[in-house]
Amino acid sequence: MSFIQATDYPVFVGSKSLTDLHAWLEEKNNQYDKLFILVDELTNENCLPKLISTISLLDDVPVIEIPSGEENKNIEVCMSVWRMLSELEAGRNSLLINLGGGVIGDLGGFVASTFMRGIDYVNIPTTLLAQVDASVGGKVGVDLDYLKNQVGAFVNPVAVVVEPVFLRTLTKKQFLSGFAEVIKYGLTLDEKLWKNIKHIKLSSEELTPIIKRSIEIKNEIVLADPYEKGIRKTLNFGHTIGHALESFYLNKEKSIPLLHGEAVAAGMICECYLSYKLAGLSHYQLDKIVNYILSLYKRVRFSQRDFNSLLELMKHDKKNINGAINFTLLAEIGKAEINHEVEEQLIIDSLEYYVNRTQI
Ligand SMILES: NC(=O)c1ccc[n+]([C@@H]2O[C@H](COP(=O)([O-])OP(=O)(O)OC[C@H]3O[C@@H](n4cnc5c(N)ncnc54)[C@H](O)[C@@H]3O)[C@@H](O)[C@H]2O)c1
Ligand SMILES: [Zn+2]
CATH class of the missing domain: 1.20.1090.10 (Dehydroquinate synthase-like - alpha domain)
Structure with a gap:
């Protein structure tokens, strides 16, 4: 009931999905040298505590916060995330965990798929739109001025985690x-x-x-x-x-x-x-x-x-x-x-x- 196989990555769905991610991360323990979590200020406040309290492995993982909203889905914000990853010494074998709505997923996926020619990323969608639509399909990208999704690519995540409890704080x-x-x-x-x-x-x-x-x-x-x-x-x-x-x-x-x-x-x-x-x-x-x-x-x-x-x-x-x-x-x-x-x-x-x- 809690698992869908997408092209070449698992989608964990339901109240056990975070535990499934924990097991998945433990299994991949040797593959990733460093983990990073990308949030906006609302998912930082509403979703991050639940994520960290369920997955102890993420306790000390650096959190990168960007401002929420479509107006921030642009290349300038990508630059700030690339810089942060550089400063925090992310490497080819690092993993980026996107915790947020479609903006975090699209931008985080784009940042990951271009940083050092591509590092892996996991999507944890926290809006209903992102859970039922943006979470699968591999479309990543940002807006260019007023043109939506003008710059981007098709790059799949390595896993998707859909936990409906996150939706409780949505308007x-x-x-x-x-x-x-x-x-x-x-x-x-x-x-x-x-x-x-x-x-x-x-x-x-x-x-x-x-x-x-x-x-x-x-x-x-x-x-x-x-x-x-x-x-x-x-x-x-x-x-x-x-x-x-x-x-x-x-x-x-x-x-x-x-x-x-x-x-x-x-x-x-x-x-x-x-x-x-x-x-x-x-x-x-x-x-x-x-x-x-x-x-x-x-x-x-x-x-x-x-x-x-x-x-x-x-x-x-x-x-x-x-x-x-x-x-x-x-x-x-x-x-x-x-x-x-x-x-x-x-x-x-x-x-x-x-x-x-x-x-x-
Ligand atoms: N890649 C795809 O296939 C695909 C498909 C559909 C949409 N999209 C993209 O997704 C974006 C829209 O997604 P969205 O509606 O999730 O927008 P969003 O990411 O801007 O989220 C909407 C708002 O909800 C807040 N939020 C997120 N999770 C929350 C939570 N659990 N509790 C409280 N607040 C929360 C966010 O901070 C934001 O203010 C658009 O940029 C669109 O282009 C992509
Ligand atoms: Zn739509």
Whole structure:
């Protein structure tokens, strides 16, 4: 129940996962001369004590702290971590342990895979988003100015440790952001998962099997199509319109930041409407999905006068082929179809549908 084999590394999941990491580290005792832990100020406070108290071996390991937030996922912060590793005399046989959300995982993985031409790293994701999405797949990297994930590589960790207890200190907003990816896995690939998530209490222990199933799904897809040539595009459901909303909000002054999963949740509503129009999703299922998402997520505010800006943003999406806006749509719950090209008027209609459904 607590172990998934990814490409060539183990993913330990559940309440015994830290103990599993302890055993794994002991087994590798001779392989690594020095260990380092990377945190941000929030995981330093909320997660590090639990990690160290469970794994005595990590007691005296140097901790490198970087400031939290996407705005710090950049090359300057990488330089400060490379320098710290140098000063602390890290070597080719050192191991970096990333304890944090997707920012720590992406940046720490990038730092490790380039330091001295590459040292090993372990991911201990502490947000739901990082646990169910960023933790497997091997994408590491940083942002370049305002371009997300512009510099990076595919380099796998040597182990991943998913301990749901870390999620207890997450804000509800952050929690729901990660949960949108879980909903996406159910809708696109696993009807049983979709049925299960509707019956569980969020943020409870019951979540462990759901997290484990989500990681299995992501892992299977990544193994089948590591470079997103085909089936991995399934995971883009909700993201064509979701990414446009995310960028739209980034450019909007004085607005409360829109988290990735919040944008994807709204994107999934619009793309379910497109699925109903173009891919055979029934009206009954459309209604069920939309009602469920709206019961969890606050309305993302945009109106008719924003439709053209959103469309422009979609036209610049790197997922497009030959200039056409590319969608993954649902034929039914649990069954997705990739590579749908959708005409602009229908995309506008789907935005209109969202606005109408969320009007109070
Ligand atoms: N590599 C991939 O395949 C992949 C996939 C999806 C997303 N990502 C990347 O992940 C990033 C988003 O991840 P995220 O949402 O985890 O962001 P994040 O790392 O910024 O974490 C969100 C916030 O939660 C805080 N936090 C983390 N763990 C906590 C805990 N247990 N208790 C309290 N606070 C905690 C962090 O300090 C931060 O303020 C983006 O940069 C995105 O590009 C990567
Ligand atoms: Zn996503």
